Amino acid sequence: MRKVYLDHSATTPVDPRVVEAMLPYLTEKFGNASSVHLFGQEARAAVDRARRQVASLIGARANEIVFTSGGTESNNLAIRGICEIAEARGRHIITSVIEHPSVGGTIDFLEKRGWDVTRLPVYDDGVVRLEDVQAAIRSDTVLISVMMANNEIGTIQPIAEIGALVRAERERGRRYLWFHTDAVQAAGRLTINVETVGCDLLSLSAHKIYAPKGNGALFIRRGVRLLPQQVGGHQERERRAGTESVANIVAFGAAAELAQREMNKRNEHTRRLRDRFESVVTKRLDEIRFNGNREQRLPHLSNISFRFIEGEGLLIHLDMQGVAVSTGSACSSGTLEPSPVIRALGRDEELARGAIRFSFGKDNSAEDVDYVVEVLARAVESLRKLSPLHRRSVVAV
Numbered sequence: 001m002r003k004v005y006l007d008h009s010a011t012t013p014v015d016p017r018v019v020e021a022m023l024p025y026l027t028e029k030f031g032n033a034s035s036v037h038l039f040g041q042e043a044r045a046a047v048d049r050a051r052r053q054v055a056s057l058i059g060a061r062a063n064e065i066v067f068t069s070g071g072t073e074s075n076n077l078a079i080r081g082i083c084e085i086a087e088a089r090g091r092h093i094i095t096s097v098i099e100h101p102s103v104g105g106t107i108d109f110l111e112k113r114g115w116d117v118t119r120l121p122v123y124d125d126g127v128v129r130l131e132d133v134q135a136a137i138r139s140d141t142v143l144i145s146v147m148m149a150n151n152e153i154g155t156i157q158p159i160a161e162i163g164a165l166v167r168a169e170r171e172r173g174r175r176y177l178w179f180h181t182d183a184v185q186a187a188g189r190l191t192i193n194v195e196t197v198g199c200d201l202l203s204l205s206a207h208k209i210y211a212p213k214g215n216g217a218l219f220i221r222r223g224v225r226l227l228p229q230q231v232g233g234h235q236e237r238e239r240r241a242g243t244e245s246v247a248n249i250v251a252f253g254a255a256a257e258l259a260q261r262e263m264n265k266r267n268e269h270t271r272r273l274r275d276r277f278e279s280v281v282t283k284r285l286d287e288i289r290f291n292g293n294r295e296q297r298l299p300h301l302s303n304i305s306f307r308f309i310e311g312e313g314l315l316i317h318l319d320m321q322g323v324a325v326s327t328g329s330a331c332s333s334g335t336l337e338p339s340p341v342i343r344a345l346g347r348d349e350e351l352a353r354g355a356i357r358f359s360f361g362k363d364n365s366a367e368d369v370d371y372v373v374e375v376l377a378r379a380v381e382s383l384r385k386l387s388p389l390h391r392r393s394v395v396a397v
């Protein structure tokens, strides 16, 4: 059976060139980056190089990068780290209704501890409106956290415009307002420059850009202070204690460099596959609905609701034919609640339950697309035959 992986927003395979770069740091170059001797120095030099590579991907300085265990930790460190230090200045946070659970859950946690939260709507196209951000800013707002691109529908948020708003507030003399963006899905797919974006904090994850899981980074703009969430060591300039995962960090650095170098090529490739997929699916199937703004979105992702169908059922059907996709966020799959992101677009429950995310990667081919469309069309047709809702609608017609 053919196997086609279309779940690159959940995770990516490790690029063989990345494996090659990290391997020596698991074997002969195994030193602790904090050790004084030669082994330690070798590891330290490798970590420093990776820091420059990751910084370069987002136009930052190397000393503005803190390595973490992944996007989730970066988001926790950014949000809790700022809020806990800024508490005396204000206790209001602005965020969107479609953040990844690692942001949404962290903010829910603070809300339970007495913080006030404004959650911006995203309307039917999945995009936050600048006027809503502006209107939500209060004198006690200390943090705005809005993701750069969404993990389920791929919509790109007006991040640079939000950054400009924050800058304008600062120019008016405001000192205690910070801007964080979760760029986990955007990195390697959008050209990111932290100066243009104007953010103070930006989260990254290695496993979305063809490096291993369990590694990430937080950009912390020079001069921004936050409360470390993990203490008991001097690593990462006292901002994140714990022996550095040297081989993983080396891998992240190598993957960041490749992502930067190959971004245009990868984007052109995945966009071509995604567009081919969408055009054939549209011809083959009726009663489908694309979710999210179709222009302002990442080039590798398509999210489609199939009416009269339970997304989980369709996912299992596809899986039995070797096709890997996802319903909603990978991190929340396993629950049968309809995707809150799709619900936030104003879709009814049935459409939200019938949503599937297809996310393409650099190693997919046109043949993969053709195979998936065939399998998908057959699965949708047979599931609809079984669906009482569909039968009722056919009778009604």
Ligand SMILES: Cc1ncc(COP(=O)(O)O)c(C=O)c1O
Pocket: 009, 010, 069, 070, 071, 072, 073, 075, 100, 102, 147, 149, 150, 151, 182, 184, 185, 205, 206, 207, 214, 215, 216, 330, 331
């Ligand atoms: C937008 C977004 N933020 C954060 C994360 C969490 O990253 P990690 O898996 O590295 O903890 C993910 C992972 O799915 C994501 O898509």
